[in-house]
Amino acid sequence: MSKILTFTRKERDCLVLIGENASSDFPLRLVEVANRLGIKAPTALNLVKRLVMKGLLLREHGMLALSSKGKEEYAKIIESHRVIETMMTRSGASLEDACRLSCYLDFIIDENTVDSIFNQLGKPESCPHGKKIKV
């Protein structure tokens, strides 16, 4: 039941960036990923190649999109992120700190732990940003 896929923080950020952009009419390109993540183009290329190799990212005509597996992982990360920041703000952390710190944990924490925190919190509908936790 433990998490099989492991990510680095940069891979997580890249996945989230592309996932957040999915509803836009303009798919992200490598240059934009590099800019938005604050890394150099060759570093972004390596990052993208790793995510393609892991089966999470599709790269067609220079445009980047999540694969169906990538979409699943993205959804898991976002749900974990929202559960963790809800837990933190309820424990007295500021929303800003909770959100920032949650980015270090949301891609590492396993689903069972997220579920038990979620249940412990009384199955909240939304995160402190007001976004739905169960998408």
Ligand SMILES: [Zn+2]
């Ligand atoms: Zn957040």
